[in-house]
Amino acid sequence: MKLMLENWKRLLEGEVVQFPHQPKVNKEDIQLVIDIEHQIASRLVELHGNNSEVPIEKLEKLDEIMYEIEGMFKV
Numbered sequence: 001m002k003l004m005l006e007n008w009k010r011l012l013e014g015e016v017v018q019f020p021h022q023p024k025v026n027k028e029d030i031q032l033v034i035d036i037e038h039q040i041a042s043r044l045v046e047l048h049g050n051n052s053e054v055p056i057e058k059l060e061k062l063d064e065i066m067y068e069i070e071g072m073f074k075v
Helices: 002-012 027-048 056-073
Strands: none
């Protein structure tokens, strides 16, 4: 809150305030993450026979891993 008020004061005084930017992932990197997730999910299905037999814990863990990988690509 204090930082926000300080930045507001600077802005009113005419200073240029650098606001933080949202990290983004480019389209190629997103596609790579999607492809990796698809390949891993396909192998899980192969190991367990069909999609409904894959334990939910493994799918949740896969989601966690994929979020971490996606985060590595953010700039």
